[in-house]
Amino acid sequence: MTQNAPASPMKAAVAKIISRSEPGTSGFGTTVREALKRVSDVIAPVWPLRDYVAVNPYAGLSANSFLEARSLLQSFSDCETLMGIEYYRDAYREGRFTADDIAESIKELAEQQITTSLDAQDICDLLAQNSNSENPGIREQKVQPRLRTIAEIATTSHSIDWSEAIRDEVSKHCAAHYDEGESVWASPVAHLSLYQAWRTVAPHDRNIEILGLRGIRQFIAKMPAMPETAITELLTRLNVPQPLWSSFLLCQAFSIPGWSAWTKYQTNWKGNAPVSNDSFSESDLVGLLAIRLAYDVALAESESIEIDLSGLVDKNWPAGGGRTNGNEEAVVRLVLLRASEIAFRNNLLDSMSEKPFSPHHEPSDLASPPQRKLAQMVFCIDVRSERIRRQLESLSDQIDTLGFAGFFGMPIQSVSIGQTTGDAHVPVLIKPKFKLHEGLPHQEHEPSVISKRKQTRTWRQTWNEYSTSGIGCFSFVESTGLLYGWKLASRAFGKAGSNDHRYDAVPDHKRDQLGPTLRGLNHQGITLTQQADLAESMLRNMGLTEDFASLVVFCGHASQTDNNPLAAGLDCGACGGHSGEPNARLAAMLLNQHSIRTILASRGIMIPDDTHFVAGLHNTATDSITFFHVDDVPESHRDHVQQLTEIADNASEQTRLERLPIVASDTVEKLIQRAGDWSEVRPEWALAGNAAFIVAPRSLTRDVNLNGRSFLHSYDWQQDPEGKILESIMTAPMVVAHWINMQYYASTVDNAHFGSGCKTVHNVVGRFGILSGNGGDLMTGLPWQSVHTGSAYQHAPMRLQVIIAAPLESIDRVLQKHLPVAELVEGGWLHLVAIHNGVSYQRAPSGDWSAMPSAMPSACNTVN
16 A cells, blocks of 8 residues: 655755745845845855754855856855866876766757867867966956955055954954853843944954054944944945945855854754844844945045946846856866766766676575565665665675665654753754653653762863863863873873763663653654654655564664864764764654554554564764664564674674775774874764765665765655655755755865865864864864865765656656756756666756666666
């Protein structure tokens, strides 16, 4: 019996981030409110360190084509979206793409009216030249005029770097305003909006006035009370033509991109509750733009700087409507990007079509009735799951693995024992539906643990405050420094253990018992029927509705690292930068309840009485797998759990051996030590190298070494006749995978603007973000050490290759229904291949499908 899955809570939420006003050239507003909305649409948010997740920095430009977005960005900033020719010269010499790939790339782009005067041989000759040679075959660039801040203009004729000075000034005020306890002295105006706090404090600050910005304190004191009014007045004083207001404000925003991203988060996403349109004009994003613009206007009037932008109004500017903007070098670089993507796509499809039969897939076995499996293990779609899944399956034909979003469809806020609020273990695009409280099996033991925990944490806080205070820090080091010698040595060699305070005051013999409970769900309105709805939605969306194994394991994932402010970026993105453990444990608890199984049976999902659900956790830094509550497994399944544990341990060891050359470790022991080494800047590579998102039955990729570069989402189109599950995948997990891909892409191509620089000089600011050194802009994106080994790129920047095993018409229906998703394909932000009836089809930006020569295995035709 086939039924549609209940609606995914993530599907509607994704529309919130990708729906927007048309941001092409026609979308530039003429009123200040329209201009501000336009700026807000373009800026991508950044989440606090506690919930740090990958974000697509180009999300607000994706209604434009990939090349048009580059033109728009470069009309108001120095941002880059393409790697240099030198990068592709090295890749070509290493054989990562060929002349045939270049020729195919030129042909593809020509069909999109993106042309170059060079043919494939010309480009090959260019790549064969020495790196210091000139490029005689490339026409001279015609760089369009770029808007610049007054600070940039003033810097060119002054000894003072006004751009840096103003950036530091803005950063100082923002850091103080948003501080969450890092500073010893809290801001006395933190209760005000950012703009009002700045208007209150800045007139008393002589710092930038001493630097040379005369009259700035009086200037700020006379600013209008409302930031939107102030912006209108300031733009008028600079004589910026109204049609250019949004572009000029974008120029201001991109001069402080980190704080712009942070205030965008404060305005639209803090608490998962976007602000209303009525309060937008008073939002912190608008306030930040008013603050930044004020310094520019004050500088212009102080230094008698005048700008005349009227000439741009009559021109076709910005040149976002043009494909090449007269820049042949950019087109050649785009050709090379696409050539590298074509080479990767072809190699991926070839490996999937030529995969060997494993012993448990011999034709003679396929003819016999399938034997019941020992275990079905459900992993997150994260690319790091690919290696461990492949090793598990290679070690035993009694194990099947599936891929699903790592929060397992459980929209929870996980609350630690003794607390009233917790962390949202859901994708950042959605809001938790209920709280899942941590506890002990015997509730009478909890008061004692909670009381001791409060004492422990109070003492730790007091100790930390004293050791960092202005009065006690020097005497603290002098008197207790030697006592920390052993701890310092242990941490330096990665042997200090975890700094996780989750088990504060919990006795060792009770630590394994601490975990999420179902207590309090009914009080929150989560009835038994609603719990069954969650379980049904999860099972149907992952395609697990029959042929259940003896054990079904929901395996969340988390990382392990020390002294790493960006640690959340290594955890599960589907869980909002947190561990997938509570989600996995809740899923298993729900499905082990007889009452829920009874409801599911009435809905057509028959779970055998002898199927037991288990929760697990994959540590992506060490590749170990931990199973929870194994003591609660029925006696009949104890041997099965023991067998599975042994297989998992062997798979973990094989995965570690596979990763040794990737992390440049000599031994497995050293690889494991990286997770506890507080000086290690690369504890693991996280999702570096991600390049594909495969939506298909596991039979399509089983036994194929995908090198940890592919997101794998289980999907059987024959169980989805109306395409509802496919729709939820393409509008939610696919978009999230695209976000991750673009975050890694942007942080590699232009780390200065979209990354966070060097880890070794990071300093935490306000407990929510990082600065590079002791000042400058708030850092966003990935650090250089997350994409580069120090001698070569670990991440190969390419746009996501999506492969979906489904009928073409099913895919087209989703694209026709969801314009923002279609724009990703039509604009060249990702590439789409469909596999159906043994044939691969490439979808062109025009919407046409064309058959590809590579033959696919018959496993793609039907799914047993």
